[in-house]
């Protein structure tokens with residue numbers, strides 16, 4: 001079975017979705033499936049019935065940012081999947097996955113609202129990303145033809161939050177949390193809360209000894225608190241040491257890490273390009289909880305309160 005959507009090895013097919021009489025989204029190269037949803041009561045669709053009460057909703061062009069996902073798969077295209085949701089309300093926008101191996105795809109994500117924060121989640125089933133052990137795969141997210149994020153050897157997942165309109169909030173400060181899991185990936189959790197109440201968290205991590213990254217555009221005028229926990233209370237280190245001992249005794253293939261062979265788990269926190277914290281290693285275990293305060297915090301110095 002060839003999962004190449006409607007284009008282009010066997011003809012130039014495509015599908016088009018019209019909304020309010022306008023071309024809203026389309027797809028041609030999308031693997032086995034592409035799902036698109038759209039807002040009915042969000043700012044994307046503006047119902048203007050003042051002049052003509054029976055008029056169809058129209059899309060405001062000022063709010064419309066065209067998003068395209070470009071994907072090149074490696075030898076295991078079916079491992080790759082992605083989902084686009086809004087960040088705050090978690091509304092489903094579109095998703096795709098199950099691709100052909102060693103293939104290129106240009107996926108039209110349609111029109112995004114400039115001031116809405118979105119979350120693109122790219123996942124790899126095996127946990128080694130789409131590069132470089134089994135081919136040179138990569139993905140890029142483009143907004144109005146500008147690449148805003150790309151990735152290749154991203155491990156088990158890349159979670160990329162972004163505003164389609166780069167001017168939102170008068171410039172944002174990039175935040176990145178990177179985790180290399182130990183043998184108990186589901187024990188790891190993180191939550192971040194801003195001084196005005198927005199909260200962020202990531203999905204449960206599933207792959208052991210594999211990388212996961214979370215990128216979030218933050219406001220330069222707010223204070224943030226990051227809480228990282230390990231439900232087993234052993235951080236990202238000790239489980240690894242015990243497990244690798246067990247693995248070496250049992251010669252169990254399930255123990256073999258897909259990416260970071262022999263590396264203890266850890267996590268790093270970067271804010272505006274500067275590393276604020278690195279934890280999880282033997283010398284700096286985070287045991288059960290880490291409260292990391294950063295950003296514009298009133299009379300509180302940047303630092304850690306463990």
Ligand SMILES: [Ca+2]
Nearest residue numbers: 079124126129
């Ligand atoms: Ca893979």
